[in-house]
Amino acid sequence: MKLHSQxxxxxxxHGGAPEAAVTLDELAQTLGCTHRNALHVIGKMARQxxxxxxxxxxxxxxxxxxxxxxxxxxxxxxMKMAISxxxxxxxxxxxxxxxxxxxxxxxxxxxxxxxxxxxxEIRSDKVIDTLRLPVTQQLHTFDPLYMNLQAxxxxxxxxxxxxxxxxxxxxxxxxxxxxxWDADESRTVWTFHLRKEVLFHHGIVLTAEDVVxxxxxxxxxxxxxxxxSIFKEIRKVKALNALTVRFELKQPNxxxxxxxxxxxxxxxxxxxxxxxxxxxxxxxxxxxPFKVVEMNDDCCxxxxxxxxxxxxxxxxxxxxxxxxxxxxxxxxxxxxxxxxIPNPSAENSGALSRxxxxxxxxxxxxxxxxxxxxxxxxxxxxxILSCLDETLSIDNPLTKxxxxxxxxxxxxxxxxxxxIATIPQYAGDARYxxxxxxxxxxxxxxxxxxxxxxxxxxxxxxxLIVFSLLRDQDEQLRLYDLYLTLSQHMExxxxxxxEGRLKLISREPDAAARAEGFRIIEDHLTRGHQLHILYxxxxxxxxxxxxxxxxxxxxxxxxxxxxxxxPSL
Numbered sequence: 001m002k003l004h005s006q007x008x009x010x011x012x013x014h015g016g017a018p019e020a021a022v023t024l025d026e027l028a029q030t031l032g033c034t035h036r037n038a039l040h041v042i043g044k045m046a047r048q049x050x051x052x053x054x055x056x057x058x059x060x061x062x063x064x065x066x067x068x069x070x071x072x073x074x075x076x077x078x079m080k081m082a083i084s085x086x087x088x089x090x091x092x093x094x095x096x097x098x099x100x101x102x103x104x105x106x107x108x109x110x111x112x113x114x115x116x117x118x119x120x121e122i123r124s125d126k127v128i129d130t131l132r133l134p135v136t137q138q139l140h141t142f143d144p145l146y147m148n149l150q151a152x153x154x155x156x157x158x159x160x161x162x163x164x165x166x167x168x169x170x171x172x173x174x175x176x177x178x179x180x181w182d183a184d185e186s187r188t189v190w191t192f193h194l195r196k197e198v199l200f201h202h203g204i205v206l207t208a209e210d211v212v213x214x215x216x217x218x219x220x221x222x223x224x225x226x227x228x229s230i231f232k233e234i235r236k237v238k239a240l241n242a243l244t245v246r247f248e249l250k251q252p253n254x255x256x257x258x259x260x261x262x263x264x265x266x267x268x269x270x271x272x273x274x275x276x277x278x279x280x281x282x283x284x285x286x287x288x289p290f291k292v293v294e295m296n297d298d299c300c301x302x303x304x305x306x307x308x309x310x311x312x313x314x315x316x317x318x319x320x321x322x323x324x325x326x327x328x329x330x331x332x333x334x335x336x337x338x339x340x341i342p343n344p345s346a347e348n349s350g351a352l353s354r355x356x357x358x359x360x361x362x363x364x365x366x367x368x369x370x371x372x373x374x375x376x377x378x379x380x381x382x383x384i385l386s387c388l389d390e391t392l393s394i395d396n397p398l399t400k401x402x403x404x405x406x407x408x409x410x411x412x413x414x415x416x417x418x419x420i421a422t423i424p425q426y427a428g429d430a431r432y433x434x435x436x437x438x439x440x441x442x443x444x445x446x447x448x449x450x451x452x453x454x455x456x457x458x459x460x461x462x463x464l465i466v467f468s469l470l471r472d473q474d475e476q477l478r479l480y481d482l483y484l485t486l487s488q489h490m491e492x493x494x495x496x497x498x499e500g501r502l503k504l505i506s507r508e509p510d511a512a513a514r515a516e517g518f519r520i521i522e523d524h525l526t527r528g529h530q531l532h533i534l535y536x537x538x539x540x541x542x543x544x545x546x547x548x549x550x551x552x553x554x555x556x557x558x559x560x561x562x563x564x565x566x567p568s569l
């Protein structure tokens with residue numbers, strides 16, 4: 001790939017004419033190397049038949065350089081080699097730098113789509129089923145305690161298990177690592193009975209002490225994490241024997257059991273206390289159907305764990321490959337973190353099947369009324385949020401052409417400059433909000449920060465905050481966590497009201513009644529101009545009819561446990 005890159009550098013500098021007159025000094029400067037190395041590189045290109053080199057003797061004399069190979073073809077070869085070696089950063093940099101012609105883009109797009117998906121190969125007389133999946137978020141860690149991204153949670157859900165799991169049907173809980181459980185009359189003492197002989201990937205047998213270690217680790221952490229309001233309610237966790245664990249809660253909480261189904265509550269081995277946590281996050285040992293065998297900035301490789309206690313997965317290997325935003329690849333333009341097959345275009349949609357999970361992604365804006373400033377005025381808040389009232393396109397919510405609106409009368413009278421806080425993944429939504437406000441005379445600045453920074457004081461220093469809510473089977477947990485977070489931005493009276501309602505919701509055993517409680521909170525915040533929903537999009541997966549076992553996990557992603565492909569006969 002290096003020689004390809006060097007050729008493209010020379011071509012960009014000297015490829016305008018059929019033949020170029022160049023000095024050795026100029027070649028060395030373009031290639032960033034010594035005269036000797038420049039001649040070595042030129043010789044290799046000539047032997048490849050990419051160039052014709054006619055040297056002239058004497059310092060300062062100009063030699064003749066003719067380009068015989070097409071630059072786009074060399075760029076395509078380079079990108080194919082980079083993708084094959086999983087060097088996706090180099091491949092995508094090549095796409096951005098050299099894929100100018102539509103013919104090259106079409107060729108490369110077709111090659112990329114052929115690269116992803118299902119592939120069979122023979123190893124030691126065995127057929128190995130491999131699935132390559134693109135994700136649009138870079139993977140950093142699979143440690144349940146430190147994950148921040150949906151793509152990380154997707155991988156983690158196949159590497160770890162929890163005490164309890166969810167069925168594909170809403171609100172039905174199933175045994176996980178625990179085959180049974182019960183609660184006392186006060187609903188504050190929960191006892192779980194573990195399965196026997198469950199193995200971690202590194203060969204250690206699961207015991208109650210691993211469960212105790214996993215939850216004590218969560219309870220002691222200073223890390224700001226999703227659902228911390230739930231696990232911080234655990235007063236004590238104790239191993240009664242090798243296969244029995246008892247939890248004591250500070251107060252009844254009907255969201256405790258649903259929390260145990262999430263990837264955040266996954267069980268890790270207790271010998272992690274003797275390991276470096278950062279290395280564990282990149283090469284974890286769980287009890288799940290797949291184990292991590294390779295992890296770098298661009299790719300994660302999973303291999304099947306044949307001793308999985310709920311039965312071996314059908315796939316042998318899964319390669320999860322990072323593909324940044326802005327490239328038209330399988331996950332672009334949807335709320336899902338990945339696709340088995342990319343969204344079909346209109347002309348080929350007949351060859352593909354589509355399936356909707358029951359999940360969707362909702363994007364919204366909330367106002368920080370705790371900060372002293374213009375948003376403390378309810379009339380101004382109402383006017384600002386009314387600028388965003390226009391219905392957005394579901395297919396392309398952030399690029400829909402909107403008619404220009406006249407300046408708001410309030411905006412004309414006030415000099416308001418608003419700060420909009422968000423994370424990089426939602427920066428496009430935040431820029432859309434800023435553009436709409438600007439059309440009505442409200443100036444604003446978008447401040448994208450890392451997910452870790454976003455959990456800190458930056459939200460309380462901003463005026464508007466752009467959030468996202470994944471509406472999946474864990475929606476009630478997410479809403480509980482979300483409204484607790486939003487209440488931090490509210491004036492004391494509204495904060496107290498939200499926290500009181502959430503306390504009642506947490507003690508309500510009926511899921512439908514809890515859902516109604518969350519709806520009332522949303523209604524109050526919307527009518528009080530504290531919250532504005534931008535848009536909501538369903539999560540959709542497109543796949544070839546040959547794919548079998550397509551089901552969704554609780555977060556609306558395809559469950560790799562059941563996916564399989566008929567063999568080639």
